[in-house]
Amino acid sequence: MASRRSVSVSLCASFLFAVGGCTQGGKAIQNTGSDTMVNLAQAWAEEYAKTHPDVMVQVNGGGSGVGIAALESGMVDIANSSRPMKPKERETAKAKTGKEPKETVAGFDALAVYVHKDNPMESISIEELAEIYGDGGESANWSDVGVKNGSPQDDEIIRVSRQSSSGTYVYFREAILGEKRDYKQGSRDMNGSNDVVELVGRTRGAIGYSGMAYKTDAVKYLKVSKKKGEPGILPAIATVLDKTYPIARPLYLYTLGEPEGHVKEYMDWILSTPGQAVIEKTGYVPLPKK
Amino acid sequence: MSRASREGRTDWRLLLEKAIEGLIFVSGISAILFVFSIFLFILLEGRGFFLTEFRFGEFFFSTEWVPEAAGKNRFGTLALVAGSAAVALLSMSIAVPFGLGAAVFLSEFCTPRIKETLKIVIELLAAIPSVVWGFIGITLINDSIQRATGVSPGTNILNGSIVLALMAVPIIVSIGEDALRAVPDSFREAALALGATRWQITYRVLFPAAKNGLLAAVLLGVGRAIGETIAVLMCTGHAVIMPFDGKFPYFHPLESARTLTATIAAEMGEAARDSSHYQALFVLGLMLFGITFVINLTADLAVRGIRKR
Numbered sequence: 033m034a035s036r037r038s039v040s041v042s043l044c045a046s047f048l049f050a051v052g053g054c055t056q057g058g059k060a061i062q063n064t065g066s067d068t069m070v071n072l073a074q075a076w077a078e079e080y081a082k083t084h085p086d087v088m089v090q091v092n093g094g095g096s097g098v099g100i101a102a103l104e105s106g107m108v109d110i111a112n113s114s115r116p117m118k119p120k121e122r123e124t125a126k127a128k129t130g131k132e133p134k135e136t137v138a139g140f141d142a143l144a145v146y147v148h149k150d151n152p153m154e155s156i157s158i159e160e161l162a163e164i165y166g167d168g169g170e171s172a173n174w175s176d177v178g179v180k181n182g183s184p185q186d187d188e189i190i191r192v193s194r195q196s197s198s199g200t201y202v203y204f205r206e207a208i209l210g211e212k213r214d215y216k217q218g219s220r221d222m223n224g225s226n227d228v229v230e231l232v233g234r235t236r237g238a239i240g241y242s243g244m245a246y247k248t249d250a251v252k253y254l255k256v257s258k259k260k261g262e263p264g265i266l267p268a269i270a271t272v273l274d275k276t277y278p279i280a281r282p283l284y285l286y287t288l289g290e291p292e293g294h295v296k297e298y299m300d301w302i303l304s305t306p307g308q309a310v311i312e313k314t315g316y317v318p319l320p321k322k
Numbered sequence: 323m324s325r326a327s328r329e330g331r332t333d334w335r336l337l338l339e340k341a342i343e344g345l346i347f348v349s350g351i352s353a354i355l356f357v358f359s360i361f362l363f364i365l366l367e368g369r370g371f372f373l374t375e376f377r378f379g380e381f382f383f384s385t386e387w388v389p390e391a392a393g394k395n396r397f398g399t400l401a402l403v404a405g406s407a408a409v410a411l412l413s414m415s416i417a418v419p420f421g422l423g424a425a426v427f428l429s430e431f432c433t434p435r436i437k438e439t440l441k442i443v444i445e446l447l448a449a450i451p452s453v454v455w456g457f458i459g460i461t462l463i464n465d466s467i468q469r470a471t472g473v474s475p476g477t478n479i480l481n482g483s484i485v486l487a488l489m490a491v492p493i494i495v496s497i498g499e500d501a502l503r504a505v506p507d508s509f510r511e512a513a514l515a516l517g518a519t520r521w522q523i524t525y526r527v528l529f530p531a532a533k534n535g536l537l538a539a540v541l542l543g544v545g546r547a548i549g550e551t552i553a554v555l556m557c558t559g560h561a562v563i564m565p566f567d568g569k570f571p572y573f574h575p576l577e578s579a580r581t582l583t584a585t586i587a588a589e590m591g592e593a594a595r596d597s598s599h600y601q602a603l604f605v606l607g608l609m610l611f612g613i614t615f616v617i618n619l620t621a622d623l624a625v626r627g628i629r630k631r
Binding site for chain 2: 067094095096097098100101104118120121124185186190195196197198199201202205206209210211212213214215217218219220221222223231234235236237238
């Protein structure tokens with residue numbers, strides 16, 4: 033029994049090596065990183081393959097941290113990240129590869145605030161969100177924010193959040209709670225953008241945040257205003273670009289040094305009209321037109 | 323055939339024999355090698371945490387797990403350990419009666435034909451991937467719990483425990499049944515001769531005689547419950563909430579919780595490499611390694627106990 037187990041382990045190991053090894057040679061671009069961006073990156077790769085059949089773009093998810101770690105060791109050409117690289121990560125990359133990571137903003141992602149479709153609330157302010165999500169915040173029930181949400185047992189606000197290492201988690205905290213304040217503990221910390229929307233969709237008392245591209249019929253967007261009393265703004269391409277929607281963040285692509293050759297061509301294509309059209313089609317926000 | 327050639331062939335065969343022996347020996351040893359190198363790897367990846375952010379009191383007795391805080395990072399594991407323990411305990415309190423009951427039925431009460439069919443079905447149950455169990459948990463069991471208790475959402479300790487119980491039952495049944503079958507028939511015959519009923523034989527004779535094996539069955543089930551990840555991540559709600567507190571009824575199975583395994587699975591992907599968060603996750607792995615090691619060792623010693631008889 034013991035020996036059988038060890039054989040299967042070594043088989044797994046050799047399989048991994050084979051997968052890692054078969055990416056060499058040819059015009060391949062390795063692209064790994066953020067789970068928020070994985071659908072987008074996949075769509076880019078597919079669209080690009082139509083006009084550039086000789087270039088193979090291989091897209092992997094795993095998380096912003098995974099992508100950056102892979103970039104640091106020179107395993108990938110482009111790392112997708114929904115958060116800026118940390119100074120420590122930049123240092124590691126420089127120490128390991130001798131090259132300075134270069135940051136390119138490819139588009140924007142608006143974080144929508146989702147509630148169950150039957151929740152009567154329409155609009156919420158950043159301050160109210162901070163009272164719900166923030167450490168020491170007072171709002172634990174829907175009645176605390178002046179909403180009568182179905183039966184009394186649905187009055188408790190079920191906070192849906194993301195796992196703490198996700199770029200979305202950090203960005204939403206900074207946008208809502210500022211640099212100093214932490215989240216209130218006890219939120220449901222979901223493992224993906226989709227999972228947040230899915231849980232909110234089947235939980236009457238839930239509130240959650242996730243990319244605006246992930247909306248389903250079971251949930252609705254809340255309008256968000258900067259201050260209480262101001263009119264709320266729905267997340268949309270126009271409102272993100274004119275900066276009236278307050279919770280939007282850049283989507284980053286990182287390369288080691290200036291991109292060259294076919295990687296540069298690919299990056300240029302992403303920033304050009306067809307690449308930006310893909311961003312819009314997948315539910316993200318393209319760069320403002322020059 | 324001349325004698326020399328026959329001897330030559332024997333030499334060659336002897337060599338092959340030795341080579342195969344060597345190969346088998348290496349395979350056997352490699353399991354040990356793997357365990358130690360995995361342990362060493364986890365320790366090395368996590369060691370930086372002990373030198374920097376590790377504070378004994380906070381690590382073991384604080385319920386605040388905020389590894390990427392806006393202010394000071396906090397690495398309290400109490401709520402995570404309690405979450406793992408709560409899910410394991412509740413799932414075992416569901417799985418043990420069912421598992422041992424099924425084991426007794428299989429080994430003592432049913433006809434050989436039913437037994438064969440049941441064993442196949444139970445093995446099939448063990449073969450269902452855990453992510454499928456997780457899926458059943460967040461759809462079917464989630465809805466049932468919401469309807470039955472009115473809590474929302476239904477992803478909580480109870481949900482995770484039901485799913486884990488379903489996953490642990492096949493293990494408990496098959497090992498429990500082995501243990502009961504290992505009791506010599508002379509025990510049963512002697513009891514029967516004294517006029518004992520079948521039920522009396524079971525709980526007065528078989529249970530005491532097979533107690534080590536049954537204990538091992540339960541402990542392996544516990545090991546499974548502590549180590550299971552993806553189904554638990556999907557079903558328990560994944561919220562850092564203490565399941566035990568001073569308020570009646572002291573244990574809150576309808577609250578969401580978070581386990582050690584789920585925390586590692588959820589956070590490892592995006593944690594910056596070699597950050598204190600990354601290292602802390604490896605230290606969680608070390609804790610988990612320690613817990614499952616103790617459970618498996620106890621189970622092993624218990625099984626050794628029955629073999630000695």
